[in-house]
Amino acid sequence: MVSKISKRALETPASPIRRLVPYADEAKKRGIQIYYLNIGQPDIKTPKVWYEYIEKYKPEVVAYTHSQGLLELREAFSKYYERHNIHVTADEIMVTNGGSEAIMFALGVVCDPGDEVVTIEPFYANYLGFASYLNVKLVPVTAHPEDGYRLPPMSEFEKVVSPKTKAILFSNPSNPTGTVYTYEEMKTIVEFAKKHDLVIISDEVYREFTFDGRKHISIFHFEGIEQQVIMVDSISKRYSACGARIGTFVTKNKEFYKNALKFAQARLCPAETTQFGAIGLLTLGEDYTNSVRDEYQKRRDATYESLKEIPGVVVHKPEGAFYLSAKLPVENAEDFIIWMLKEFNVDGKTTMVSPLSGFYATPGAGMSEIRIAYVLEADKLADAVKILGEGIKVYNSRK
Amino acid sequence: MVSKISKRALETPASPIRRLVPYADEAKKRGIQIYYLNIGQPDIKTPKVWYEYIEKYKPEVVAYTHSQGLLELREAFSKYYERHNIHVTADEIMVTNGGSEAIMFALGVVCDPGDEVVTIEPFYANYLGFASYLNVKLVPVTAHPEDGYRLPPMSEFEKVVSPKTKAILFSNPSNPTGTVYTYEEMKTIVEFAKKHDLVIISDEVYREFTFDGRKHISIFHFEGIEQQVIMVDSISKRYSACGARIGTFVTKNKEFYKNALKFAQARLCPAETTQFGAIGLLTLGEDYTNSVRDEYQKRRDATYESLKEIPGVVVHKPEGAFYLSAKLPVENAEDFIIWMLKEFNVDGKTTMVSPLSGFYATPGAGMSEIRIAYVLEADKLADAVKILGEGIKVYNSRK
Incomplete structure (x- = not known):
């Protein structure tokens, strides 16, 4: 019945953000603590008014x-x-x-x-x-x-x-x-x-x-x-x-x-x-959204400042959203990300980012690039990026 | 820019269930009370456990x-x-x-x-x-x-x-x-x-x-x-x-x-x-779903028993779901339904059903047929179908 799968389905890529999750799950099982910078799921609490309004309407x-x-x-x-x-x-x-x-x-x-x-x-x-x-x-x-x-x-x-x-x-x-x-x-x-x-x-x-x-x-x-x-x-x-x-x-x-x-x-x-x-x-x-924006700006700073210290990384200061894309001094970023999850940790911690190749339609483009979602607190982000830098050093010396 | 609309969108039919709603809205504005048997939206209360579980989890x-x-x-x-x-x-x-x-x-x-x-x-x-x-x-x-x-x-x-x-x-x-x-x-x-x-x-x-x-x-x-x-x-x-x-x-x-x-x-x-x-x-x-089923069976009975009394209607006793399809003694059921909303009422009340032609892929099929969703209480349904019968009589004598 595999022949029954449509071409459109076969040609649909698995999410590049979600597809490496099994490697993270395995690392977690081994007791590794992971900084998840792969997915745009913020840690910021949803305003309580969400539940208040659900409670307020409650139709029968x-x-x-x-x-x-x-x-x-x-x-x-x-x-x-x-x-x-x-x-x-x-x-x-x-x-x-x-x-x-x-x-x-x-x-x-x-x-x-x-x-x-x-x-x-x-x-x-x-x-x-x-x-x-x-x-x-x-x-x-x-x-x-x-x-x-x-x-x-x-x-x-x-x-x-x-x-x-x-x-x-x-x-x-x-x-x-x-x-x-x-x-x-x-x-x-x-x-x-x-x-x-x-x-x-x-x-x-x-x-x-x-x-x-x-x-x-x-x-x-x-x-x-x-x-x-x-x-x-x-x-x-x-x-x-x-x-x-x-x-x-x-x-x-x-x-x-x-x-x-x-x-x-x-x-x-x-x-x-x-x-x-x-x-x-x-x-x-705007009070609310401005405060959230300020928090992300702080996180952007922490991420960017740490990242630009890593030798060989090409990165510009991002101006908005809560993402950053960068080119790493590695040939295949996806391979590097998997290696970070499978083989590397600093004091039991490692960092997960997204390979950027899945964000391109041109085959082979963005192979050395990654996306970081800076959705954690600033000090965690700084630590996560430091670990990323250590990882690059070890990964490249390993070869 | 109309030329920019895709063929797929142009070929997508508007919902036959929802497309006559403007006629109903107008009738309502004129003060007519409408029995809505056009849409499968039951009046049965959603079990409270729905809100209880939303309340129970409430992640931050x-x-x-x-x-x-x-x-x-x-x-x-x-x-x-x-x-x-x-x-x-x-x-x-x-x-x-x-x-x-x-x-x-x-x-x-x-x-x-x-x-x-x-x-x-x-x-x-x-x-x-x-x-x-x-x-x-x-x-x-x-x-x-x-x-x-x-x-x-x-x-x-x-x-x-x-x-x-x-x-x-x-x-x-x-x-x-x-x-x-x-x-x-x-x-x-x-x-x-x-x-x-x-x-x-x-x-x-x-x-x-x-x-x-x-x-x-x-x-x-x-x-x-x-x-x-x-x-x-x-x-x-x-x-x-x-x-x-x-x-x-x-x-x-x-x-x-x-x-x-x-x-x-x-x-x-x-x-x-x-x-x-x-x-x-x-x-x-099953206690819950059985009690709902019994309620729908009562409604089915009320709808069916009233409907089969209308001369010229072709209907078999439905066996499940909460719908009934029937053939009416009218040439164009959609025209009849619009007429019911625009021109007809009994003591300020009228009945809205769905034309069945939109439930066929064969062009021209089901023109005399309708769908009734029996989603109201039994006595209301009996009244609604009685009004439908009166409507058919007047509609056909009118021509």
Whole structure:
């Protein structure tokens, strides 16, 4: 029956973030303490208002909601966006099962099988999974560690565009690189999309996490392109509520909305209970998100300062999100990560990061690169990166 | 930008259950009281243990769970299935966002774009949405109101099978017809799948709701075909928890599981909070589900007894689920339903049902048929059906 597996399934990669977990589990069994910097699961407590609102509503029948999500939640999102100078009404917002489903709806509305979507690699690894599930081809433009993974020039985008190109998909602040695009960089994307009449799918889930006083530029801050924009969002990182699975699909294009709603109707609705919790989280203002951002900035500093001390590492100071990508002085980062889990420890401790190759669509790209999610307290991060440095030394002398 | 909408989105039908809601909303605005028999949203209270378990766990960080769902929940499902003589381990169960996502994973694992899946029409309307989202073609074998929508004979299945056929998908007890397949009918499906080496996607979400002492036959009660079976399940109806969005994808085929897990990893996980609630619901035993079944049997009786009194209606006594399909003495049931909402009422009340044409893949099929979801108390149902009968009389004399 193996012959019965679809090509789309066989071509879907296992998550590069989750696939090395068995090595970590084995290390744990051997009594090794692991610093998990591989997954974007923050340790920050979810605000209590999550449970308070679930408790507050408590309907007697846990029922379907409208497929586009509860009106009250969509109105709360609308107000939240307003504070970020993003003017969208409740009717332009659809609640989804995390940002994940919003990206899938966006790809599904815009692309038929075989259509192409331009992305900036390294990109959020699960884009590959969504694309293969829906038989869409991701066409990458490559950013480089040497210049801090800044946006490649327009000429690079022009090289990959084809008659099959339907959209451009990217995250800003970027997961996995932590790069925050400037106004000029965003304008390059907008001009590219305008010129080739592409839909822009803008993943803005790390909106608040911009450091050193930087301001986030949303795709909705550009005029005259609203009809070709789909914004993807999620409360997962903002409120440390990854397990809420509440995201949004936001567009001013009524046809995009109407057609995405048909996909939404087929799957009925996002969970009712978690929508109540999300209404609660959206009552939190900038005080909350600023304090979380400051905490991540501290962590960024601890991680970056330790990392740049390691000889041979190529790293730029990340500007946002809670990730950092870097090039290590090793040939195969995945092999190194597995070795760190299987063979290495300092006083019974080791560090787990993600290999970055899974965040590229170009075969063989990013082999020496890693992603670090700085989701632990600053002192733990410093220790984790120190262990990483020790590991590199031993790993390379070993060969 | 309308040209930018994908064919797959344009071909996805709006939900036949939800698409007439605007007419109902208008009627409500005019002060009409509506009996909503169009949607499978029961009025039965969700057991309190749902909220008790959410309250009991309450982790400080609402976090991602494993992509296949919490082990504790999968173990609870395994024990639950054991009680139904379905022997599957926690490793063979994947928690999904409702039964909806389980069906999509099943189609995605088995089918590439253009592949075909045999279904028995009328079928659960959202199968069409899942199929067009994933570019799979549903190939129907037609059941008929005149014989209570019983399984068509093997010869009908043989007519539609092609080299592109990868699977057969059906629900038992059936949504929308309420038919419960006998052992012999299930055996026909099994033999057909064996003969053509097809995957069987068995949607068993109404397992407990079988009336008059009938026993539900699960696809897992057949031996020697386990490797080509995917069972789809959901807690939505069983525990009146439609808003929980917790379902399962169940298979003993390790390749199916492994590949579906890649899709699951891309979307990260089902909501953590609702998984806790589901663990709670699964502590309920047969006493609970039997009492709910008895309530639905009473409602079935009230609906059926009233409906068969209406001249010209073709209806057989439904055997399970909480739906009934029937042929009305009208040419176009959708037109009639809209008329009922726009033009008709008895003492300020009217009845809303679903047109059945949207539950067929064959164009033009089921035009005179409707689905009734008997999700209200028995006396309300009797009144609602009486109003439907009055409506038919006036509608037909009007022409």
